[in-house]
Each structure stands twice: as structure tokens, then as C-alpha cells.
Amino acid sequence: MSLFPLRLQQVHFSPNGRHVLDGVDLTLTGDGITIVLGPNGAGKSVLLRTLCGLIPPSSGVLDYGGQPFDGARIGMVFQHPMMLRSSVLENVTLGLRPRGVGRREREACGLAMLERIGLADRARDNARRLSGGEQQRLALGRVWLTRPQLLLLDEPTASLDPSAVEAVETIVREIRTDGAKIVMTTHNLGQATRLADDIVFLAEGKVREHASVRGFFTQPASEEAKRFIEGELPWHVAF
Numbered sequence: 001m002s003l004f005p006l007r008l009q010q011v012h013f014s015p016n017g018r019h020v021l022d023g024v025d026l027t028l029t030g031d032g033i034t035i036v037l038g039p040n041g042a043g044k045s046v047l048l049r050t051l052c053g054l055i056p057p058s059s060g061v062l063d064y065g066g067q068p069f070d071g072a073r074i075g076m077v078f079q080h081p082m083m084l085r086s087s088v089l090e091n092v093t094l095g096l097r098p099r100g101v102g103r104r105e106r107e108a109c110g111l112a113m114l115e116r117i118g119l120a121d122r123a124r125d126n127a128r129r130l131s132g133g134e135q136q137r138l139a140l141g142r143v144w145l146t147r148p149q150l151l152l153l154d155e156p157t158a159s160l161d162p163s164a165v166e167a168v169e170t171i172v173r174e175i176r177t178d179g180a181k182i183v184m185t186t187h188n189l190g191q192a193t194r195l196a197d198d199i200v201f202l203a204e205g206k207v208r209e210h211a212s213v214r215g216f217f218t219q220p221a222s223e224e225a226k227r228f229i230e231g232e233l234p235w236h237v238a239f
């Protein structure tokens with residue numbers, strides 16, 4: 001049963017009458033990486049939290065491929081992932097416990113995942129002692145083990161150095177290749193050009209554009225998107 005196409009129709013989130021999401025219309029297919037761009041406060045994080053059920057919309061329709069909402073098939077990773085005060089191995093297998101996976105199988109799956117994300121030699125270390133980049137890789141491995149159909153990433157590389165960013169991007173691509181649909185926010189426009197299949201441009205709680213990555217950066221349809229690209233992209237993107 002697929003969560004896709006995922007359709008949002010006139011989705012509003014208006015806490016205390018303030019229009020944070022202001023009539024979002026959006027259709028997402030089940031493949032590829034969709035990057036959500038937009039200025040600070042545009043509502044990008046709120047949109048992701050709405051998609052995974054953390055924020056109930058004030059009004060509007062969210063249709064997950066005609067299926068009822070099923071949070072078990074949706075994963076989310078935040079800019080600062082939560083780490084239990086326990087080992088890297090226990091942290092990476094956390095999502096398997098509620099699924100009834102026994103301890104031995106959890107360990108085997110966890111160790112295999114740590115190999116994939118380059119943390120096998122840290123399995124017995126305290127997860128909270130990992131660097132920011134390592135913690136983000138661990139958070140991605142943890143959610144990857146639960147085989148989500150939809151993975152939401154909220155600025156996962158915002159506070160990382162370039163080599164840690166590259167490691168995270170490699171894992172994100174592998175998760176996509178493994179079949180998950182990825183929706184991700186970033187302020188790093190270079191990253192958007194490296195990872196995205198399509199771009200959703202959000203401003204003042206509205207989807208202003210939804211275009212291919214090439215289309216968005218070479219021929220932005222709105223003045224707002226043009227200004228956004230010019231203001232935050234200090235280099236020429238050559239497609």
C-alpha cells in the first residue's frame with residue numbers, strides 16, 4: 001500500500017489566527033528527492049511536521065495515496081537528532097523495538113546498518129559522545145532501518161562542516177536508491193542542486209513554485225523565487 005501520490009489541498013495552519021501555512025496545495029509522487037526551499041519563517045519545518053502528523057492542520061485535506069494516515073511508514077530526522085544516553089548500537093536499533101524485532105535480530109540489523117553508515121567501529125560507544133556529523137549519520141541509519149516510504153529531513157546538515165555534509169548527502173542518496181521518497185529542507189542552495197529532483201518553493205506559508213531543480217534555478221517563474229536565488233546563491237549554477 002503506497003502513501004503516494006501524497007496530495008495536500010488547501011492546507012492551513014493558523015495558530016492564534018496567524019497564517020503559518022496559508023492554503024498549501026501540493027502533490028508529491030513516491031520517488032526522488034524533493035527539496036523545500038524558502039526564506040526564514042516561510043513555514044518549511046511546519047510543512048514537514050504536518051506531513052508526519054506532528055502538527056494537525058487547522059483545515060484542509062492531506063491524502064496519502066487514498067490510505068488512512070499511517071505514521072509507521074513515515075520517518076523524520078531533525079537538525080539536532082535526539083540521542084538516548086546509551087550505545088551507538090542501541091540508538092541505531094531504537095525504531096525496531098516497537099516493531100517487535102527480537103534482541104538478536106536487532107543487533108544483527110543494527111551492526112549491518114552501522115557498517116553502511118561508517119560507524120561500525122563506534123558500536124559500543126556512548127552515542128552522545130559522537131560528533132554532530134556522526135550523530136546525524138546515526139539518526140539517518142536509525143530511521144533507514146525502519147524502511148520508511150516517506151522520509152522527512154528538516155535541515156539535516158545545517159550545522160555540519162563540508163566533509164560531514166558530504167557524508168550525510170551520500171547516505172540520503174542511498175536511502176532514496178533503496179526506495180524511500182525524501183522531502184528535505186535546506187538553506188544550502190548548492191546542496192539543493194546536488195540532491196534535488198524537484199524543488200518546492202515556499203514563501204509566507206504558500207507554495208509559490210513546484211518545479212524540476214533545473215527549471216527552478218534556470219527559469220524561476222516568480223519574482224520572489226528570482227530574488228531568493230539571487231540573494232542566497234553567490235555563485236553561478238551551470239547546468
Ligand SMILES: Nc1ncnc2c1ncn2[C@@H]1O[C@H](COP(=O)(O)OP(=O)(O)OP(=O)(O)O)[C@@H](O)[C@H]1O
Binds near residue numbers: 039042044045055
Ligand atoms: N507548533 C507551532 N505552533 C505555532 N507556531 C509555530 C509552530 N511551529 C512553528 N511555528 C511558527 O511558524 C512560523 C514558520 O516556522 P517554520 O519553522 O516552519 O519556518 P521555516 O520556514 O522552517 O524557517 P527557518 O528557515 O528559519 O527554519 C514561525 O513564525 C514559527 O514561529
